[in-house]
Amino acid sequence: MAEPLKNLLHPGVVLEIATHLDRNADTFDGERFIALASHDLDSLELMERSLRIRDALLQTLPEDFPAAAEILQRALPGNDTPGLSGWALLPVNQFIAARGLDDFELSLSLLRRLTPHFTAEFGIRAFIHRDQQRALAIISSWTSDDNHHVRRLASEGTRPRLPWAMRLPELIRDPKPILPILVALIDDPEDYVRRSVANSLNDIAKDHPDLVAQFAAAHVDRASPERLRLLRHACRTLMKQGHAAALANFGFGALSGIDASLTLGTPLVRLGEHLRFGLEIRNSGAAKQKVMIDYAVHHQKANGTTAPKVFKWTTTTLESGAAFEIEKLHSIRTITTRRYYAGAHRVVVLINGQPMAGADFELVID
Numbered sequence: 001m002a003e004p005l006k007n008l009l010h011p012g013v014v015l016e017i018a019t020h021l022d023r024n025a026d027t028f029d030g031e032r033f034i035a036l037a038s039h040d041l042d043s044l045e046l047m048e049r050s051l052r053i054r055d056a057l058l059q060t061l062p063e064d065f066p067a068a069a070e071i072l073q074r075a076l077p078g079n080d081t082p083g084l085s086g087w088a089l090l091p092v093n094q095f096i097a098a099r100g101l102d103d104f105e106l107s108l109s110l111l112r113r114l115t116p117h118f119t120a121e122f123g124i125r126a127f128i129h130r131d132q133q134r135a136l137a138i139i140s141s142w143t144s145d146d147n148h149h150v151r152r153l154a155s156e157g158t159r160p161r162l163p164w165a166m167r168l169p170e171l172i173r174d175p176k177p178i179l180p181i182l183v184a185l186i187d188d189p190e191d192y193v194r195r196s197v198a199n200s201l202n203d204i205a206k207d208h209p210d211l212v213a214q215f216a217a218a219h220v221d222r223a224s225p226e227r228l229r230l231l232r233h234a235c236r237t238l239m240k241q242g243h244a245a246a247l248a249n250f251g252f253g254a255l256s257g258i259d260a261s262l263t264l265g266t267p268l269v270r271l272g273e274h275l276r277f278g279l280e281i282r283n284s285g286a287a288k289q290k291v292m293i294d295y296a297v298h299h300q301k302a303n304g305t306t307a308p309k310v311f312k313w314t315t316t317t318l319e320s321g322a323a324f325e326i327e328k329l330h331s332i333r334t335i336t337t338r339r340y341y342a343g344a345h346r347v348v349v350l351i352n353g354q355p356m357a358g359a360d361f362e363l364v365i366d
Contacts (some may be wrong), residue, residue: 004197008042008359009090014033017037017053018258020084020088024075029060033059037052037056039052047164058095059319063191069103084117093122096110097122097126101130103333104134107127108138109141111124115152115329116147116149121153121156123157124157125157128168136178139154139181151185151190154184155181155200159199160178160207166180173207176211178200179215180280182264186230194227201216201234202237206237210245212238214245215234216231216234217226217249235250239292240350243353252290254352255291255352258283258291258356260280260282261281262347264277267360267362268361268362268364269362270364270366271334272334275297281323281324283320285320287320288317288327291317292316292352294311295310295350296308296311297347298346299340300363306345308348332363341365342363344362345362346359
């Protein structure tokens with residue numbers, strides 16, 4: 001079984017932070033920091049642990065932020081010296097966001113230096129929330145940085161709905177101010193950066209689907225294979241939802257004369273086994289058609305209703321009069337992100353985002 005996420009910040013990390021700060025600040029009270037940061041730590045979840053450690057930093061680092069920032073900067077790894085890195089820097093992010101808001105340039109410069117050793121995506125959001133125009137003016141300059149971690153920070157840290165992080169309501173309402181950052185990074189040489197751009201666009205699509213479809217349309221023409229993958233990943237939610245304009249950007253037009261037949265091989269499935277089904281589609285239309293085939297499993301919920309989860313399957317092109325057959329084994333097993341309930345479930349095939357065929361099955365939990 002995977003180790004709980006909360007254990008990423010354990011007492012050993014507290015000791016590591018104290019050691020590096022002690023080494024770089026004569027006045028730092030490491031023993032007090034350890035006592036404050038470790039108090040009841042085992043009972044807390046990951047982000048609660050990080051905030052506990054942040055609070056200990058707030059009580060033991062200098063109240064003068066430039067002085068605290070100098071200590072933290074010295075405590076980062078150097079060319080030949082070890083320093084703070086990894087999850088130990090999550091509470092440092094939160095410390096900077098809590099104490100450094102009145103020192104914009106210094107704080108963002110420190111977060112930029114920090115990000116190659118962990119990430120600063122959690123820290124910069126408080127500055128965007130405080131003064132979006134001022135923060136984005138600084139962050140935008142990072143898109144040309146030599147370090148790919150810094151370039152990624154420009155896109156990842158400005159995501160409107162970044163998981164685990166504070167939301168950015170102004171950018172959820174109007175994401176246009178971050179589009180120039182995403183355009184600047186759309187052809188970044190690092191896949192690590194391009195995937196962040198795609199994830200930011202996918203965030204935006206949840207609130208502004210037409211805007212992201214238009215963004216993709218403006219950048220898909222003569223796109224390199226790398227950019228094309230980015231745009232498809234950016235539009236993944238829209239395509240699962242059958243957004244016509246998003247689908248059209250990648251050659252999936254409105255269906256004409258497509259017939260689908262679903263064959264269910266396992267009308268009864270036990271938890272831990274596989275749902276098996278087959279699909280036959282035929283193009284009875286007059287023209288060749290490119291089709292994207294997905295499927296949705298409608299899971300039973302505690303209240304007796306069902307909710308769909310869409311899964312990618314395959315794509316193909318059908319000539320007029322041609323048929324296509326495919327089979328699928330879908331695992332239904334215990335996972336941490338879903339609780340299963342016995343009873344009626346349904347599988348539905350989606351072609352170019354449109355439901356075309358479905359069948360019911362029974363889930364048995366012994």
